[in-house]
Amino acid sequence: MxxxxxxxxxxxxxxxxxxxxxxxxxxxxxxxxxxxxYLLIVNSTxxxxxxxxxxxxxxxxxxxxxxxxxxxxxxxxxxxxxxxxIVAGCCALFSTYFSAMTAYAxxxxxxxxxxxxxxxxxxxxxxPTQVTALGFIKLIGNxxxxxxxxxxxxxxxxxxxxxxxxxxxxxxxxxxxxxxxARIDGSPEFRTFNEISLPIMKxxxxxxxxxxxxxxxxxxxxxxxxLHSENKKTLPILIAALRSADFLKFDMGxxxxxxxxxxxxxxxxxxxxxxYIVTGVAVGSVKG
Numbered sequence: 396m397x398x399x400x401x402x403x404x405x406x407x408x409x410x411x412x413x414x415x416x417x418x419x420x421x422x423x424x425x426x427x428x429x430x431x432x433y434l435l436i437v438n439s440t441x442x443x444x445x446x447x448x449x450x451x452x453x454x455x456x457x458x459x460x461x462x463x464x465x466x467x468x469x470x471x472x473x474x475x476x477x478x479x480x481i482v483a484g485c486c487a488l489f490s491t492y493f494s495a496m497t498a499y500a501x502x503x504x505x506x507x508x509x510x511x512x513x514x515x516x517x518x519x520x521x522x523p524t525q526v527t528a529l530g531f532i533k534l535i536g537n538x539x540x541x542x543x544x545x546x547x548x549x550x551x552x553x554x555x556x557x558x559x560x561x562x563x564x565x566x567x568x569x570x571x572x573x574x575x576x577a578r579i580d581g582s583p584e585f586r587t588f589n590e591i592s593l594p595i596m597k598x599x600x601x602x603x604x605x606x607x608x609x610x611x612x613x614x615x616x617x618x619x620x621x622l623h624s625e626n627k628k629t630l631p632i633l634i635a636a637l638r639s640a641d642f643l644k645f646d647m648g649x650x651x652x653x654x655x656x657x658x659x660x661x662x663x664x665x666x667x668x669x670x671y672i673v674t675g676v677a678v679g680s681v682k683g
Contacts (some may be wrong), residue, residue: 403641435655437452439458439461464649471633476630478630498565515609517559561599564599569592609664613631618632
């Protein structure tokens with residue numbers, strides 16, 4: 396009996412020790428992740444002259460001045476934020492919805508070349524965007540869609556990575572029996588998809604909405620090729636323009652404030668959808 400009690404105490408102590416170590420590691424990782432956001436906020440409150448003098452952890456009093464310089468500066472930052480929100484929001488909605496619809500078709504229906512189509516869609520993931528950029532620019536030029544949001548939004552409908560995630564999630568969370576029961580009850584296919592399948596897939600949809608929104612919000616390469624008018628440029632293009640300004644116009648305080656402004660919409664989207672992330676990632680990564 397004494398040895399059993401000793402082993403029990405020793406086992407309990409080991410569990411507590413492992414839990415304490417785990418918490419310490421998580422706290423250190425959290426601090427390291429949040430430190431750069433704190434440093435960004437601090438630098439947003441400092442003037443260009445203060446930033447030139449070096450690093451500090453203490454905020455300054457130039458936040459309002461930097462913000463005012465951004466709003467009334469040479470670059471239309473607020474318009475750029477609106478443009479980025481339109482492009483990123485539309486891309487997130489269309490990409491997620493149509494990818495879910497494609498995954499639903501592959502998951503639910505049995506038809507010839509089903510495996511070949513699935514393999515082809517996954518193969519498209521291997522093609523980098525830069526490889527197709529020249530042909531893409533030539534195509535939108537022929538279609539007279541240059542300097543427009545449409546070439547940024549419409550291609551996002553075909554998103555192989557989003558499709559693959561949705562397909563894996565359906566394998567785990569959408570049994571064929573549910574779809575068959577809806578069909579027996581006389582439910583049309585679109586109603587089955589929109590009113591039965593999509594609610595089941597809320598966690599996966601939330602995850603992909605966040606990932607797709609952030610990806611397109613931060614996208615610089617394609618918008619820089621397509622957009623030319625000042626009132627149509629997205630935020631990453633305007634931030635790059637601020638950073639590449641000549642010596643007389645360059646203001647690092649404006650750059651930090653603009654970067655801070657660009658992060659807030661992403662944080663807001665995350666806060667609204669974050670409760671679905673853990674469920675979506677956990678279920679979508681395990682094939683049932």
